Amino acid sequence: MALDRMTETMQDRSLGTKINPFQMMLQQLDLAREHTNIPGGIWEILRRPERALEVSVPITRDDGEVEVLTGYRVQYNSARGPCKGGIRYHPGVTFDEVKALAGWMTWKCAVVNIPYGGSKGGIACDPTRFSEREIERITRCYTARVLPIIGPKRDIPAPDVNTNASVMNWIVDTATVLQGEAVPGIVTGKSIELGGALGRREATGRGVMFTTIGVLQRLDIDITQARIAVQGFGNVGSVAARLLSKQGGKVVGLSDVSGGYYRPDGFDIDDVLRYVETSPGHLLAGYSVPGMEEITNDELLTLDVDVLIPAALEAQITSRNAAEVKAKVIVEGANGPTTPEADLILAEKGTVIVPDILANAGGVVCSYFEWVQNLQYLAWEEKETNQRLGRIMQRALAEVWDLSHKRQISLRLAAFVLGVERVAQAISLRGVFL
Ligand code: NAD
Numbered sequence: 001m002a003l004d005r006m007t008e009t010m011q012d013r014s015l016g017t018k019i020n021p022f023q024m025m026l027q028q029l030d031l032a033r034e035h036t037n038i039p040g041g042i043w044e045i046l047r048r049p050e051r052a053l054e055v056s057v058p059i060t061r062d063d064g065e066v067e068v069l070t071g072y073r074v075q076y077n078s079a080r081g082p083c084k085g086g087i088r089y090h091p092g093v094t095f096d097e098v099k100a101l102a103g104w105m106t107w108k109c110a111v112v113n114i115p116y117g118g119s120k121g122g123i124a125c126d127p128t129r130f131s132e133r134e135i136e137r138i139t140r141c142y143t144a145r146v147l148p149i150i151g152p153k154r155d156i157p158a159p160d161v162n163t164n165a166s167v168m169n170w171i172v173d174t175a176t177v178l179q180g181e182a183v184p185g186i187v188t189g190k191s192i193e194l195g196g197a198l199g200r201r202e203a204t205g206r207g208v209m210f211t212t213i214g215v216l217q218r219l220d221i222d223i224t225q226a227r228i229a230v231q232g233f234g235n236v237g238s239v240a241a242r243l244l245s246k247q248g249g250k251v252v253g254l255s256d257v258s259g260g261y262y263r264p265d266g267f268d269i270d271d272v273l274r275y276v277e278t279s280p281g282h283l284l285a286g287y288s289v290p291g292m293e294e295i296t297n298d299e300l301l302t303l304d305v306d307v308l309i310p311a312a313l314e315a316q317i318t319s320r321n322a323a324e325v326k327a328k329v330i331v332e333g334a335n336g337p338t339t340p341e342a343d344l345i346l347a348e349k350g351t352v353i354v355p356d357i358l359a360n361a362g363g364v365v366c367s368y369f370e371w372v373q374n375l376q377y378l379a380w381e382e383k384e385t386n387q388r389l390g391r392i393m394q395r396a397l398a399e400v401w402d403l404s405h406k407r408q409i410s411l412r413l414a415a416f417v418l419g420v421e422r423v424a425q426a427i428s429l430r431g432v433f434l
Contacts (some may be wrong), residue, residue, distance in 0.1 A: 021100035024107060029103070032416045034136060034430055038424040045427055046420065049099050050117075051075040057123060059137045060417050061130075069138065073121040073146045075155055076102035079426035080154055084109055084364065086160025086189075087142075087167070090136075093122035104357070105364075107419030110359045112396045113123030114368045117423075121146065127162045139167050143174040144271030147152035151175075152185035158367050159189040162431075169194055185374035188367035197370035198361075199385035205239025207362020208281060208333045210393040211354050212244060212307055215329055219352065227266075228255030229327070231297070233284055235277065236333040236360065240309055242269045251296075253303045256312075258285035260300035263292035290394055302326060312335035317342045325351065332356040344346040347410060355412035357419065365392050 026047060033043060057069040061145035075083040085105040098120045123142055127135060149155060159168060168190040175183045176256075181270065184195035192198065199206075216223055226249045230241045233256040241251045250266035261284055271289070276282045284323025298370055301308065301317060302324040310316050311333030317325060322342035330346070331354045338346070338353060346353060369385050 018042060020096055022096040022103075022196065023102040023226060028416060029420065032413065032420050035409060035413065035417045036421050036424070038421065041432075042424050042427055045432075046077070048080060049074050049076045049102060051148060051149065052095065052099060053149060055142065057138060057141045057145065058351045059134060059141055062134060068248045069125050071121070071123040071142045071145065072098040072103040073119065073149060073151065073155070074098045075117065075119045076106045077423055078117035078155075079425075079430060080110060080117050081115035083155040084116040084158070084367065085121065085155075086158045087117035087121040087123075087163050088160040089123050089125055089127045089138075089167075090351070091124060091126045091164040093124040097261040098122050102203065102223055106423060108357045108361055109364060109417060110366055110419035110422040111358055111400065111415050112392055113399075113422070114365060114392070116156075116364075116368065119157075120160075121157055122160075122420075132166075136170050139170045140174045142370070143171045147175060147178060150186060152183060152371065155179065155185060156185065156367075156371055157187045158364075162250050163286050165189060165191045165196065166195075185371050188370040190370075194380075195370070197366055197373060197380040197385060198380070199389070200236040200366045200370060201235065202239045202362050203214045203238045203366030203385075203389060204333070204363040206238040206243060206389060207365065207393045208236060208309060208311070208331055208359055210249065210362070210390050211359045211397050211424060212240070212249075212309070212329070212331045213247060214394055214397040215331070215352060215354055215401075216307070219329065221306055221328070224248035226250065226307055227252050228307045228309065229300055229303045230309045230311055230333075231255050231300055231316060231337075232310070232334065233272075234311070237309065237311030238269075238273060240265075240311060240331075240333055242273065245269045245306075249307075252305060253300050255297050255300045256284045260295040260297050261287065261292055262295045262300070262303065265290070265291050275337075289378060307331060310334050313337070315339050317346070319345065322346050323349075325349075329353070333361045335360065343410070343412065353396075353411060355415050358396055361396065364391055365389055 052074045055071045057071045058066055061067055085102055102118050102120035109116040110120055118342055166268055168187040171187050175186045177263050190196045228249050228251045230237045245251050252264055252266055254261045274288045304326045307329045308327035309331050313334035317338045319341035322345035329352045330405045400411055402420055404411045
């Protein structure tokens with residue numbers, strides 16, 4: 001099975017760290033509290049997941065042995081609408097990690113103001129140990145076990161770390177068979193042929209492009225004069241690089257797991273994309289045009305550019321290198337690329353950071369479009385999806401920007417406050433049941 005890192009979440013924040021991710025999410029929430037007037041009782045609601053389900057997932061291996069895995073589905077809050085959040089297959093999945101990710105999804109959907117609550121699911125497993133048929137059986141069993149709480153009007157999963165369109169297709173099929181009716185809207189991120197949305201693959205990178213252009217306009221930096229470096233040339237980074245260069249931006253730095261590449265006159269991104277289409281491992285390694293030089297991944301992060309787009313992994317800009325970062329603007333395509341310590345150093349320098357919770361929300365916005373089309377049995381043209389995505393991302397940026405200036409707080413804190421306040425308001429308007 002081709003493992004797909006596609007995701008619409010705050011995904012890797014907690015992978016590889018020893019910090020309890022749920023405690024970390026609560027700390028962020030408490031930090032935002034100082035900037036809100038949310039009453040204590042409502043605050044207590046916000047600090048707890050609404051529903052958290054643990055399931056056992058027994059499967060018969062290809063050799064006939066039975067193995068039992070553990071799966072989770074957490075619905076953090078549904079005050080603003082049905083819950084939305086991906087499913088990940090990873091050995092590091094824990095109940096607390098899923099709770100944290102479900103919380104982050106709640107705030108993220110609220111920041112971009114789409115009518116969703118937040119959720120998350122996962123199975124603690126190393127997917128590389130299983131054949132494709134075994135992954136299918138794992139997925140079908142997990143689906144049957146969580147089916148009482150998921151559905152188009154309850155909770156809509158999507159791909160996340162190590163899950164992809166095939167996994168979503170098996171969920172649709174399992175639910176359809178068990179319920180005896182078509183339920184394409186039970187997941188997003190499925191194949192186009194089964195009701196997936198045109199434009200979904202590019203949506204996160206496109207959202208990064210919209211937020212980058214919007215911030216540059218506000219800072220009076222002309223995109224045609226902007227020098228840009230992009231870390232990571234996968235789904236998010238390559239699309240953001242291509243679309244920003246189409247808008248006239250000069251992408252002078254690129255990197256992937258094979259290393260960094262610098263060309264002061266800018267790269268022809270279409271040419272780079274043609275190269276990686278057929279290069280070994282689809283990597284940048286070996287790409288060569290006059291005027292370019294190889295640099296390290298660390299050097300890429302500290303290039304003298306206007307915009308730096310980390311679009312690879314978490315914790316890339318840290319207390320170790322933050323002081324050397326020269327970019328005026330950082331747009332977080334990846335989840336959690338900047339550590340809290342680096343945030344403080346960059347704030348002192350006046351670096352503008354567009355936080356992940358806003359900058360990479362294009363994926364979940366497009367998932368919302370997929371669900372809307374499924375509920376109405378419609379299929380939009382890609383152009384319509386892209387236009388609507390632009391409107392939502394630009395509006396969200398304007399709201400976060402204005403709040404940050406009004407309350408004199410960072411864009412990161414403003415995004416969190418905006419999201420949390422919207423959820424609190426929805427809870428207050430609905431009232432507390434009993
Ligand atoms: P991807 O696997 O398609 O691409 C990741 C890229 O990062 C690859 O080019 C890889 O070579 C590169 N990379 C890995 N380690 C690196 C390193 N040390 N230095 C430089 N580059 C390195 O993944 P993606 O879907 O593009 O996701 C990238 C980030 O964006 C992740 O943090 C993900 O959580 C986040 N995100 C993705 C989506 C989405 O829709 N794909 C949505 C929201 C957030």
